[in-house]
Amino acid sequence: MHKLGLIGGLSWTSTARYYEIINKAVHRAKGGQHSAPLVIESLDFAEVARCATDDDWDCAARQLIEAAVRLEKAGAGALLICANSMHRVYERVQESxxxxxxxxxxxxxxxxxxxxxEKAALIGTRNVMTEKFYRQRLVGHGVSLLPPDMDLAERIDAIVYDELTVGKVSRESERYMKSELTDIAKQDVQAVVLACTELELIVDVSANVLPIYDCTHIHAMAGVDYILG
Known part of the structure; x- marks a missing residue:
């Protein structure tokens, strides 16, 4: 198997989910006592989030680049950035x-x-929902996206940064997301992209009217494909 590197701590709750998905999938594929060969850089999310909040993306990029370089030196043959929002600095990390x-x-x-x-709704934190760095990648694969719902984006920001990143799961937020997904299903779309690695904590991805593309699971499984070669 090939060694995979994870840039995590963005937040630790979603990184734990990556670790679980990857190891369970490797065990299913290999059986026995097998688990995934991983190296993990778990960053202090408070420091990274402070940069992003202040729109100091140079500061955020520097921390992710330093982590990526350390992971490469530790023997990782490929990397995952365990957060949707931090792909804002993806190109700079890849170049490093x-x-x-x-x-x-x-x-x-x-x-x-x-x-x-061909038609979907993208939901996640504000920068993922509104900025082109993420939307253009999906559009490039022939997916037309609904315009961003700014009220939804602001509420998700509050849920993610005030609750989910510190491990808090509330019934109120679960009900809110279920209601929003029900409303989205009434629109002219075929699917929902769950583009926040923490939202899986309060959204049942298998119990909705529309198919939900859970970015955490899809990304982690791409890492599994690399590991298994």
Missing amino acids: VRIPVLHIAEQVGRKMQADGI
């Missing part, structure tokens, strides 16, 4: 290392294209 960094939106876009999805 000689190994591939698997882009989360590229993996999601390929799967949607293979499934014949």
Whole structure:
């Protein structure tokens, strides 16, 4: 098996989910006592989030680049950035290392294209929903996206940064997301892209009217494909 590197701590709750998905999939594939060969850089999310909040993306990029370089030196043959929002600095991270960094939106876009999805709603934190760095990757795979719902984006920001990144799961937020997904299903779309690695904590991806493309799971499984070669 090939060694995979994870840039995590963005937040630790979603990184734990990556670790679980990857190891369970490797065990299913290999059986016995097998688990995934991983190296993990778990960053202090408070420091990274402070940069992003202040729109100091140079500061955020520097921390991710330093982590990527350390992971490459530790023997990783490919990397995952375990957060949708931090793909805002993806190109700079990729340029800093000689190994591939698997882009989360590229993996999601390929799967949607293979499934014949042409119209979808993108939900996540504000920068993912509104900025072109993420949306253009999906559009490049033939997926037309609804315009961003700014009220939804602001509420998701509050849920993610005030609750989910510190491990808090509330019934109120679960009900809110279920209601929003029900409303989205009434629109002219074929699927929903769950483009926040923490939202899986409060969204049942298998119990909705529309198919939900869970970016965390899709991205982690791309890492599994690399590991198994």
